[in-house]
Amino acid sequence: MSSRETILQRLRNRTGGELTVPECDFSVLVRDNWSTKERIERFEKMIESVHGEVHHCTEDMWMDRLAEVLNTRGARNLLIPQQHEIGRALRDAGRDDLPELLIYDEPIESWQAHLFNEVDASITSTRGGIAETGSLILWPNDDEPRLMSLVPPVHIAVLKASELYTTFHEAMQAQNWAAGMPTNALLISGPSKTADIEQTLAYGVHGPKELIVLMIE
């Protein structure tokens, strides 16, 4: 008998009594519907409490903010999506106050060392955010691959205030995650951190040292 059958058979023929299936009432997870303003405030408070930054922007001026953010950090380059409107807009703008724009358009194998050692910042879109916990929802794809939000020391994420959900529970239902998930989905709630050395917080242990949210209102 295979190990699979051995295990399943032991579970199916359990010796104890019939197991009852309890009712699960998820209403405790539901928050009173917060207004957009409340959601924005809560999101900002939460993400700032874990060392993230929120910049309030409009459709017209987010690029100015981005340039500022990158310049104050002396970023030499910025990794951008190829297809997404964020990437298109940045390329079309042709601004000279932005650093060199890089595109992730080849498989990681051909430029891994460069990504790990030379890229200073990246910008990605989000599929919304979660106010209660201060989280960004990301579904990486071929236009914005998984490592874009992980390897560069500064990750900048664009979040539309209108796409802020109150809770994770609400977000997954609204976006019908049960119908199917992408190969990789992420909640990101701050920069990479550790407290493994004597409970002292240190940022950027493996992933980005900084997480900057451009909130489009």
Place this chain on the structure above:
Amino acid sequence: MSETAEHTGHHIDVKEFHPRAQAAIHNPKIRKNFRSAMDGLMSKRKTAFEGWDLETLRDLGANVRLRALANLPDLLEQLEKKLTENGIRVHWAVDGDEACRIVRDICKARDAKTVIKGKSMVSEEMELNHYLEEQGIEALESDLGEYIVQLADETPSHIIMPAIHKNTGEISQLLHDKTGTDLSNDVEYLTASARQQLREKFMNADVGVSGVNFAVAETGTLCLVENEGNGRMTTTVPKCHIAVTGIEKVVPSMEDVSALLALLTRSATGQHITTYFNMISGPRKAEELDGPEEVHLVLVDNGRSSIYQDDELLDTLRCIRCGACMNHCPVYTRVGGHAYGTTYPGPIGKILMPHLIGLDEGRHLPSASSLCGACGEVCPVKIPIPDLLVRLRQESVDGDKLHPAKVRGHGAKRSSMEAMIWKGWAWMHASPGIYRFGTGAASKFRALQPSKAGAWTDYRTAPKLAAKTLHQRMKERGQ
């Protein structure tokens, strides 16, 4: 670290709990490190649940886990089916050895020389690193705490914070000796230096091995909770990702995950959520530019299906490995994680390890408790840990007629002398005449009562028998 150095490596003798606990209690550094860390964690947890109806939320957590366990075999099959559809290969292992061999075979088939690891307690349970080294495959931990523990050739002393027993100075010295990092008390510097070393390793590793926090049957999704990003690196950068997990980790849907996640991170570290919640539902697709080509899941039984047989012990399998029970345990806080000598220390270890290693090996575990009940009160999935401890204590002395013992290695603590004394005790209390005679005689000869009674009187005064028995006094009062 002399007090732990002798108990490190892979051959800790679980039976030596008492001497290790003694040593730890008399070690001011261990006492201080754990006390301050646990105090911090307890207060952070409390703050994180402010504004929540915690009892209702814990009820939900318990019900979600019970529902999953009630359908365990069906859910495992559904999970396997869904994962397979998604392109993830599923393997089953009855014990840790088989799980190790499965990992080895996947590595060998890819001609892999180096494995980078994300945090996984199940792989600790399997002693995977040790096994892979024997097979000539380098296995490197990438969680900072695990990395430190591995460099020191020790085992984790806490399931969430593996290196909690060390302070900055010791870690700096260790990194200096093993990796050439400059000596420094600057945590940021030490962290940055580890980041650099580990980035090289991520780029060169052939295989990434991780644990799983929740496996979702409906969508075929493996969920990982972490702060550092090493879990994302481990599951994204190497060409092959192998996830290992206990069979109890499966839940029906993402909705269940939302409840358990809300409980897990707040209970563990007092965080509303961790930095990363990583959901993996398949290997890299043709059009994708990164991610592993191959993803495997190894479902490990290792004693869990035995626990599953018993209606009461089954509750052990609800555990979501948050560590709150250890953070709140007065024994754990004083002796630290290494004193237990087990993969999982603290209250969860006391109820889980006897099943994994046998109650003969682990016979001291259920008694290493004052039954204060703190663990049961904080457990996010309401595992009645104190009740299970009592049950295991009974099993370790072989139960009684009504409750025959079942756990492997039961009866290891039974002493025929003790059994006889209790039998005599019961007989005396069931016979009024003999009882009165006995207590009367004891009062009369109370002067002969010894003032020392073993370890009990080392720190306490022995209670003196009263000059008159209760019966005598009641009689004198004419009642």
